[in-house]
Amino acid sequence: MAETSHVGPPRTSAAQGPEATLDLSRLQRILEELGGQKGAVIPILQRTQDAYGYLPREALRYISDKTRIPLNQLYGVATFYAQFHLQRRGRHIIRICDGTACHVRGAAKNIQSLQKALGLTAGATSKDYRYSMEIVYCLGSCGLAPVAVVDERVYGRLGPDELVHRLGGLE
Numbered sequence: 001m002a003e004t005s006h007v008g009p010p011r012t013s014a015a016q017g018p019e020a021t022l023d024l025s026r027l028q029r030i031l032e033e034l035g036g037q038k039g040a041v042i043p044i045l046q047r048t049q050d051a052y053g054y055l056p057r058e059a060l061r062y063i064s065d066k067t068r069i070p071l072n073q074l075y076g077v078a079t080f081y082a083q084f085h086l087q088r089r090g091r092h093i094i095r096i097c098d099g100t101a102c103h104v105r106g107a108a109k110n111i112q113s114l115q116k117a118l119g120l121t122a123g124a125t126s127k128d129y130r131y132s133m134e135i136v137y138c139l140g141s142c143g144l145a146p147v148a149v150v151d152e153r154v155y156g157r158l159g160p161d162e163l164v165h166r167l168g169g170l171e
Contacts, residue, residue: 026051037065054085090125090132095149101142113160
């Protein structure tokens with residue numbers, strides 16, 4: 001399955017929290033287009049995640065009500081595929097490779113430096129929803145090891161402080 005292109009947060013403010021009332025008009029349009037199609041669960045979830053940046057509980061309940069797809073089936077699909085996220089994610093997604101080539105060339109130091117600078121652990125999102133950090137085990141760029149991808153941009157041959165410095169230039 002292809003990753004969705006939208007990685008930003010949902011359209012609520014951090015002060016409102018991730019479960020604030022959602023604008024369901026976008027979800028209504030998705031369901032008008034795909035809701036009647038057989039086997040459309042994955043495309044519906046993909047488009048929903050594109051719209052909100054993750055799969056909010058309120059959206060999953062709404063999809064279940066409108067399509068008569070059992071809520072546990074929606075959760076089953078959403079938790080089976082790694083492309084789906086049930087928690088609000090940061091505006092910037094940081095994926096740091098710790099595969100063999102990257103690990104041998106210092107990825108662990110990059111991870112520690114980033115964790116210290118952002119106060120994040122792997123798999124976590126910053127309190128201001130600016131960053132989410134993931135450790136992955138291959139980004140397919142071993143020749144650039146150690147490597148990280150921020151949003152969709154690849155950064156190679158990184159030293160421990162270089163990625164932190166580059167993140168400072170993001171919005």
